[in-house]
Amino acid sequence: xxxxxxxxxxxKPEYSVEPMGxxxxxxxxxxxxxxxxxxxxxxxxxxxxxxxxxxxxGLMSGSxxxxxxxxxxxxxxxxxxxxxxxxxxxxxxxVLARIGFGGIILEGESPDxxxxxxxxxxxxxxxxxxDDITGLNNYDTVEKLVATYGEKCAxxxxxxxxxxxxxxxxxxxxxxxxxxxxxxxxGGVGAVMAAKGIKAIVLDDAGCSMRKPAHPEAFKAANKxxxxxxxxxxxxxxxxxxxxxxxxxxxxxxxxxxxxxxxxSGQFAGAAKISGETQAETETSRxxxxxHGCHRGCVINCSGTFVDKDGNYVSKQPEYETVWSHGxxxxxxxxxxxxxxxxxxxxxxxxxxxxxxxxxxxxEAGLAKFGDADGAIKLLKEVGEGTPLxxxxxxxxxxxAKAFGIEKAPxxxxxAMPAYDPRPIQGIGVTYATxxxxxxxxxxxxxxTNILKVGGFVDPLKxxxxxxxxxNLQIATAAIDSTGMCLFIAFPVLDQPETFNAFIDVxxxxxxxxxxxxxxxxxGKNILTWEREFNKAAGFTAAxxxxxxxxxxxxxxPHNATFDVTDKELxxxxxx
Amino acid sequence: xxxxxxGDWDGPQLSAWMQSGVHVALxxxxxxxxxxxxxxSMDRAxxxxxIQTLILNNxxxxxxxxQVLGSGDTLVLSGAMPGLVGAxxxxxxxxxxxxxxxxxxxxxxxxxxxxxxxxxLFNTVLRDHRADLLRCGFYIDEDNA
Numbered sequence: 001x002x003x004x005x006x007x008x009x010x011x012k013p014e015y016s017v018e019p020m021g022x023x024x025x026x027x028x029x030x031x032x033x034x035x036x037x038x039x040x041x042x043x044x045x046x047x048x049x050x051x052x053x054x055x056x057x058g059l060m061s062g063s064x065x066x067x068x069x070x071x072x073x074x075x076x077x078x079x080x081x082x083x084x085x086x087x088x089x090x091x092x093x094x095v096l097a098r099i100g101f102g103g104i105i106l107e108g109e110s111p112d113x114x115x116x117x118x119x120x121x122x123x124x125x126x127x128x129x130x131d132d133i134t135g136l137n138n139y140d141t142v143e144k145l146v147a148t149y150g151e152k153c154a155x156x157x158x159x160x161x162x163x164x165x166x167x168x169x170x171x172x173x174x175x176x177x178x179x180x181x182x183x184x185x186x187g188g189v190g191a192v193m194a195a196k197g198i199k200a201i202v203l204d205d206a207g208c209s210m211r212k213p214a215h216p217e218a219f220k221a222a223n224k225x226x227x228x229x230x231x232x233x234x235x236x237x238x239x240x241x242x243x244x245x246x247x248x249x250x251x252x253x254x255x256x257x258x259x260x261x262x263x264x265s266g267q268f269a270g271a272a273k274i275s276g277e278t279q280a281e282t283e284t285s286r287x288x289x290x291x292h293g294c295h296r297g298c299v300i301n302c303s304g305t306f307v308d309k310d311g312n313y314v315s316k317q318p319e320y321e322t323v324w325s326h327g328x329x330x331x332x333x334x335x336x337x338x339x340x341x342x343x344x345x346x347x348x349x350x351x352x353x354x355x356x357x358x359x360x361x362x363x364e365a366g367l368a369k370f371g372d373a374d375g376a377i378k379l380l381k382e383v384g385e386g387t388p389l390x391x392x393x394x395x396x397x398x399x400x401a402k403a404f405g406i407e408k409a410p411x412x413x414x415x416a417m418p419a420y421d422p423r424p425i426q427g428i429g430v431t432y433a434t435x436x437x438x439x440x441x442x443x444x445x446x447x448x449t450n451i452l453k454v455g456g457f458v459d460p461l462k463x464x465x466x467x468x469x470x471x472n473l474q475i476a477t478a479a480i481d482s483t484g485m486c487l488f489i490a491f492p493v494l495d496q497p498e499t500f501n502a503f504i505d506v507x508x509x510x511x512x513x514x515x516x517x518x519x520x521x522x523x524g525k526n527i528l529t530w531e532r533e534f535n536k537a538a539g540f541t542a543a544x545x546x547x548x549x550x551x552x553x554x555x556x557x558p559h560n561a562t563f564d565v566t567d568k569e570l571x572x573x574x575x576x
Numbered sequence: 577x578x579x580x581x582x583g584d585w586d587g588p589q590l591s592a593w594m595q596s597g598v599h600v601a602l603x604x605x606x607x608x609x610x611x612x613x614x615x616x617s618m619d620r621a622x623x624x625x626x627i628q629t630l631i632l633n634n635x636x637x638x639x640x641x642x643q644v645l646g647s648g649d650t651l652v653l654s655g656a657m658p659g660l661v662g663a664x665x666x667x668x669x670x671x672x673x674x675x676x677x678x679x680x681x682x683x684x685x686x687x688x689x690x691x692x693x694x695x696x697l698f699n700t701v702l703r704d705h706r707a708d709l710l711r712c713g714f715y716i717d718e719d720n721a
Binding site: 085171235236238239240242243244247250251252254255256257275276277281301320356420424425426427428429431441442468469470473488490491534541558559561 | 591593595598625626628629630634635636640654655656657658660661662663664665671673674675676677678681696698699700702703719
């Protein structure tokens, strides 16, 4: 991972291979955000020639380090107008890292609107016309690519949503079974890839070997302890493998924080029908799988395979956020309908959170009734067909609300909120409001920070604790996003000091470093500073670090809560 | 209401009942912790290891050893949850400041089930302790029978 592949699209597509230079030592989100901050004019149009798409495996990707298969994609976002980092699982990070690239930067624009396939091999890069796959959705695209390039490659593709440059278009990464089920979903990164003229990226690591650590024995020992820590923890070793992320549905619903019918209530009567418990039972009884890894080297296996009543593959196991967005948020309690929409989202290439939130807004506007699964599927079909209504829906929840005169668009910086209502759970609202990414539940995910005093210890009993906690969580998350590690490692790291030590030892042994908690904090702060500076130059102010005002006015049952963190408190999140 | 005990039922229906809530008899002045130990045949170490998320009347329970239960309460028992919010919801979570408003609400009196609470088991607790709850015995609404 000591080189960058820079692809310049234009009348004659060309590329160069460069040393990492000023980006040396940066992986994942650190790499993508630094590139966008340094090289993209903040006032450019997201689909213009000046924008760039940066792709980077994490620092540990391509090695034997457990759960190191996250890949980051960054650009100026068509959805938010600010900086964007979206990351995904699947095989792409591991393969790209083994080929030796620390990042790919796509720049320029599509020549005559034509699309190309970028093929990256050990000692060879080619950019070939993608006429044979243009106009296809993700499943057909990957099937054709596999027929041409083989089953040992990893594939990053866009569907027709990306080709049409929807602001809610994603980039799909193929999973272990070569299905396009793992998406860099948020912010419209697929549209930017299309604007650069790239339909697909083929990553072929034939002839490459696993990345070698600087200190093999120390690395092996640390990695073993890290894996043991993950496996023995109740979240990463039991709850997630057994039920997937959808294990959250019952509990969040019971706590009254489950956004229902476009955030009009905090509880959904049909939650038990779409819970992780019910989903796992349904999958296994039909011959599907409730436990499955999204990339090789994962030891949590929080994914699964959803099959229909006849045992035919429908989609990967829908995640909690997807089950919520297409389920409770739209009043739908039918797992089969939800899985079908998950498949459609993956195939067209759209972010499931934004898509479900958009359908919720459309239901609020009267385009379908809450609870009408057939109506929701019909709206989604319009997105896939590219009808005028479909193109509007593909532009996201904020655009749809504006078009239909609806105030209740649950968005921050133009990006839809995920599956936790910020009124009863105020701390998540602080992160939604202030993250440079727009409303994002993963922005403050790395819960280890406070316990380990990364970023400064905060007394959780202080009234303002949630502001300081959000700050520290965002710092630590930004740092972990640069490693390529899945954020689910945060749980064993939170509860088991020996697992945290093993995590640090894995990185230090691999790179011959002596990283400390202060170094992690500094990296996280740097990433957030680049992102906020970019947004500021793009026109963002403190006024953008706010939830929609109706969240401070309209009470949410059953707690009858409103969001009451003050503007002054929100403005203190990034005071460091 | 209909009584369900050991040997009466098993299978998916049992899971659905326990997720949606079954009525279990309370003892006078019983705390959350004492109730769990009695009904699910658990000791202190097992409760700490297996039941990290406790929700009473839609609010988080941070002090199960002193929180007293009453007739008409709804109690949820769950393993540790993933995600930032999942971490917040854990009993006595170090980041509980982020869910300050999520305190147990007023119990809802249930005239059909005096002296009982509605108990819901989720995820690993449901998987690992359904037999214990069957052994203890519980009631379901006739509508669900």
